[in-house]
Amino acid sequence: MSQHTESRTTPPDAGRSASPSTTARGGDDIEVRGLTRAFGDIRAVDGVDFTVTGGLLTGFVGGNGAGKTTTMRMIMGVLSPTAGEVRWRGRPVTAIDRREFGYMPEERGLYPDQAVLDQLVYLGRLRGLTASAAKASVTEHLERLGLGERAKERVQKLSLGNQQRVQIIAALMGRPQALVLDEPFSGLDPAAVDNMVDLLREHTSRGVPVLFSSHQLDLVERLCERLVVLARGKVVAAGTSDELRSTSVVRHRLVLSGDAGWVRGVPGIHVVDVDGPTAVVELTDERASRALLSAALERGDVLDFAQQRPSLAQIYREVTA
Numbered sequence: 001m002s003q004h005t006e007s008r009t010t011p012p013d014a015g016r017s018a019s020p021s022t023t024a025r026g027g028d029d030i031e032v033r034g035l036t037r038a039f040g041d042i043r044a045v046d047g048v049d050f051t052v053t054g055g056l057l058t059g060f061v062g063g064n065g066a067g068k069t070t071t072m073r074m075i076m077g078v079l080s081p082t083a084g085e086v087r088w089r090g091r092p093v094t095a096i097d098r099r100e101f102g103y104m105p106e107e108r109g110l111y112p113d114q115a116v117l118d119q120l121v122y123l124g125r126l127r128g129l130t131a132s133a134a135k136a137s138v139t140e141h142l143e144r145l146g147l148g149e150r151a152k153e154r155v156q157k158l159s160l161g162n163q164q165r166v167q168i169i170a171a172l173m174g175r176p177q178a179l180v181l182d183e184p185f186s187g188l189d190p191a192a193v194d195n196m197v198d199l200l201r202e203h204t205s206r207g208v209p210v211l212f213s214s215h216q217l218d219l220v221e222r223l224c225e226r227l228v229v230l231a232r233g234k235v236v237a238a239g240t241s242d243e244l245r246s247t248s249v250v251r252h253r254l255v256l257s258g259d260a261g262w263v264r265g266v267p268g269i270h271v272v273d274v275d276g277p278t279a280v281v282e283l284t285d286e287r288a289s290r291a292l293l294s295a296a297l298e299r300g301d302v303l304d305f306a307q308q309r310p311s312l313a314q315i316y317r318e319v320t321a
């Protein structure tokens with residue numbers, strides 16, 4: 001039975017034909033243990049461990065070629081690991097489990113000649129939804145992502161951004177038990193990003209673990225409760241933003257009434273940047289902050305002197321350096 005008359009504050013429950021609709025919270029984890037994949041001599045993914053916790057958005061970041069896509073493919077079983085394993089709810093993941101995962105692959109495999117609605121309903125059927133449940137879920141998602149009028153159009157007539165939205169619907173429709181999304185935000189305009197975020201939050205609010213990769217650090221910073229940072233096939237940092245920040249070098253920002261160039265001569269600090277009256281520094285000696293402030297006051301007014309919360313971009317540069 002379709003349940004699509006429900007309010008839009010809950011995720012579309014498409015009445016999967018043969019699955020229990022669990023609403024467990026917190027314990028619905030994907031666990032990656034020692035995951036490794038070699039291509040010839042290259043270890044694209046090298047002993048990777050992390051957990052995607054139920055109910056949280058986990059951002060997966062790393063530079064080009066860091067191994068994100070390869071890791072996600074192994075989570076989804078599209079690629080087999082050279083070593084290590086993927087676990088789901090405390091035991092090795094099975095093909096049946098994965099059938100209930102929503103996956104957005106890097107290669108966007110839509111059929112250009114097929115109508116949007118038909119294609120999505122077909123994909124929903126492959127995921128185990130009944131035809132009517134798939135249609136109801138797809139129709140609701142199309143409306144929510146602003147494609148309600150385009151349901152009968154062929155995919156190739158849509159702009160790239162709209163094709164991306166269709167791909168997102170393919171991953172989110174029904175009631176996925178976990179979401180693994182490779183660059184779901186790339187190519188979306190800000191309104192579509194917001195709609196997408198709302199949708200993802202609806203899934204996390206019912207305990208679903210969500211892993212998504214992105215190069216948009218500002219977005220990841222805004223959205224994610226947890227982060228996994230990959231570099232050269234290895235996890236170089238993982239945890240909440242605050243946990244990552246606590247290991248980062250503390251910066252101070254000093255704003256003066258005159259030019260701040262003189263700070264370069266103060267011992268015990270590393271100058272990150274000077275721009276006219278503003279200097280950003282790192283203390284290599286804790287006591288230097290007092291010396292810096294005294295020296296500044298001797299030279300004139302101090303308009304601001306405060307610790308700076310490190311941005312994710314800063315943390316990212318530090319851990320991947």
Ligand SMILES: Nc1ncnc2c1ncn2[C@@H]1O[C@H](COP(=O)(O)OP(=O)(O)OP(=O)(O)O)[C@@H](O)[C@H]1O
Pocket residue numbers: 039042044062063064065066067068069070071
């Ligand atoms: N099928 C393959 N055959 C050979 N090498 C591969 C294959 N797939 C990935 N690689 C290599 O594995 C490494 C990791 O690639 P991967 O696509 O997982 O990185 P990524 O973090 O997703 O990068 P991007 O952000 O650029 O998408 C790269 O060096 C890539 O060239």
